[in-house]
Amino acid sequence: MLTVENTKQWLFNFTEKIKEHAAYLSELDQEIGDGDHGSNMVRGVEAMEEKLKESDFESIADVFKTAAMSLLSKIGGASGPLYGSALIGMAKAGGENSEDLAPLLQAGLEGIQKRGQAEQGEKTMVDVWIPIIEAVKNQTLSKEVIQEAVEQTKALKATKGRASYFGERSIGHIDPGAASSGYFFEALIESGVLDD
Amino acid sequence: MIKYGLVIVSHVPAMAEGLTVLLKEIAKDVSITFAGGTDDGDIGSSFDKISEAVANNEADEILAFYDLGSAKMTLDMVMEFSDKKIHLLDAAFVEGAYTAATLAQGNASLEDIMKQVEPLVIK
Numbered sequence: 001m002l003t004v005e006n007t008k009q010w011l012f013n014f015t016e017k018i019k020e021h022a023a024y025l026s027e028l029d030q031e032i033g034d035g036d037h038g039s040n041m042v043r044g045v046e047a048m049e050e051k052l053k054e055s056d057f058e059s060i061a062d063v064f065k066t067a068a069m070s071l072l073s074k075i076g077g078a079s080g081p082l083y084g085s086a087l088i089g090m091a092k093a094g095g096e097n098s099e100d101l102a103p104l105l106q107a108g109l110e111g112i113q114k115r116g117q118a119e120q121g122e123k124t125m126v127d128v129w130i131p132i133i134e135a136v137k138n139q140t141l142s143k144e145v146i147q148e149a150v151e152q153t154k155a156l157k158a159t160k161g162r163a164s165y166f167g168e169r170s171i172g173h174i175d176p177g178a179a180s181s182g183y184f185f186e187a188l189i190e191s192g193v194l195d196d
Numbered sequence: 197m198i199k200y201g202l203v204i205v206s207h208v209p210a211m212a213e214g215l216t217v218l219l220k221e222i223a224k225d226v227s228i229t230f231a232g233g234t235d236d237g238d239i240g241s242s243f244d245k246i247s248e249a250v251a252n253n254e255a256d257e258i259l260a261f262y263d264l265g266s267a268k269m270t271l272d273m274v275m276e277f278s279d280k281k282i283h284l285l286d287a288a289f290v291e292g293a294y295t296a297a298t299l300a301q302g303n304a305s306l307e308d309i310m311k312q313v314e315p316l317v318i319k
Contacts, residue, residue, distance in 0.1 A: 040240070072273060076240030078266035081273050084243075115269050161265070 001099055006193045007060045008052055011067050013187035015045040021183060029176040032163035036077060037176040044075035044083070064091035078116070078161065079177060082125065085111035101193065102137045109133060116160065123158035123170060125177035132185050141194060143186055150174060150182040200300040200309070201227035201255025203282070204293060205246055205262040205271055209233040215290060223297035227254035241270040250278050257281045259300070259309065261293040265319075287316040 018025070018041045026038030048070035057063045064087045072084030089111025093104045109129045118124040131149045135141040151174065158170035161177075188194070202219065206212035212232030219228050229252050231245035246267075250258060260275075260282050262268050268284070275282045283306070285292055292313050299309045 036240075072270075073243045074235065076234035076238065076242065078269055080241065080243065081266065081269035084273060115272060 002060050002094075002101065002104070002193055004057045004060055004063055006191050007063045008057070010188050010191035010193060011045075011052060011063070012049060013190050014184050015049045017183040017187055018042055018045045018180065021179075025176050025180055028174055028179055031173040032158065032166050032170045033176060034077075034162065037079065037180065040075045040077040040079060041180055044071040044080065047071075047074040059095065061091045061094035064088070064094055079180070081115050082112050082177070085115040086129075087111075089114075102133055105129070105133045105136060118160040121156060122160040123153050123156040123163060123175045123178075124160050125175070125181040127153050127156065127175070128178045128181040128185070132181075136194075141185070141189065143189060146182050146185045146189075150178050153178040198226050198300060198303060199255065199257060200296075200306070201229070201253040201258045202293060202297055202300065203246070203249045203253055203258050203260040204228065204230040205241065205249070205260065205267045206230075206232045206289070207239050207241060207263055207267060209237055211263065215293060218290070219293055219297040222294070223301035226297055226300045228297065229253045241267045243270050243273060246270055246274045247277065250274055250280055250282065253280075255280075257306075258283065259296050260284050261287065261289055261296070263289045268319075283310075285313055285317070286319045287313045288318050292316045 022038035022042045025041060026035050029035045029037035048067045051066050051070045055066060068084045068087035068091060072080050086108035089107040090104050093107035112126060118126045120126060120130050128149045135145045153175040154172060157168060158164045163170045204212050204215050209232030212230040216228050216230045229249040231249040234240040235242045235244060258280055260271055262271055271284055295312050295316060296309050299312060
């Protein structure tokens with residue numbers, strides 16, 4: 001079950017992971033984008049961490065909303081509105097606390113898709129969110145499942161986002177947004193939300 | 197009083213400002229505000245800067261133009277939070293804004309503006 005505390009922990013874990021893997025995310029982005037995904041995400045999650053630490057929260061909706069506004073304001077690239085929309089979607093679905101994670105993540109996915117207009121198979125973060133939500137529903141989420149979801153974007157041809165300019169040449173590279181989303185869900189596992 | 201204002205959003209501060217200079221040349225009475233780059237003035241989009249450009253625009257109804265995709269997504273989000281009526285136009289950045297500014301200066305109707313911008317929609 002999600003509580004204010006473990007939701008915050010989830011987002012702090014996400015912050016740590018992004019900082020740890022920032023160079024790798026930018027490297028992925030250099031292959032099929034403009035090479036700033038790592039540094040953009042770091043700017044966003046650091047601002048988010050600061051806000052989450054300095055505020056008191058009544059509900060998980062508040063936590064997600066605060067996180068959303070930080071990412072939206074500070075990332076500066078397309079990931080800002082995308083992660084912002086995901087978390088705003090989750091805030092709206094959240095309420096005071098949440099028994100069931102899958103509908104919450106589904107609302108996040110809908111936020112992303114509304115903003116970015118991407119469908120499954122277009123080599124975006126959507127390609128990670130969809131199988132992860134399935135796994136959460138089936139109670140089979142693991143780091144292996146996440147890894148697999150991220151890795152399968154390698155074989156896809158990008159048809160959305162800047163990577164789509166590369167056409168066939170986008171094949172063979174992991175999508176950077178898919179990779180950072182992978183860290184988001186690894187952070188979820190490590191927060192203990194699934195065990196409680 | 198001119199009914200429609202323009203908001204210009206670019207990834208680059210100098211581009212947003214430069215286009216605004218061009219537009220003001222032909223639309224002196226239209227409220228035109230702009231947002232360029234990230235909070236730090238780097239290349240990108242800033243939710244706060246765009247929100248400010250919308251808030252500071254003297255018109256209650258706004259025609260918004262942007263250069264690239266992530267500026268559009270950030271604009272989309274600003275629209276969700278703003279009380280103002282904002283029309284997001286997917287037109288060629290310079291030509292679209294120039295056409296709309298010219299027509300807004302002449303107090304054209306929204307219908308007329310949209311009709312003339314329509315052929316310039318490229319994204």
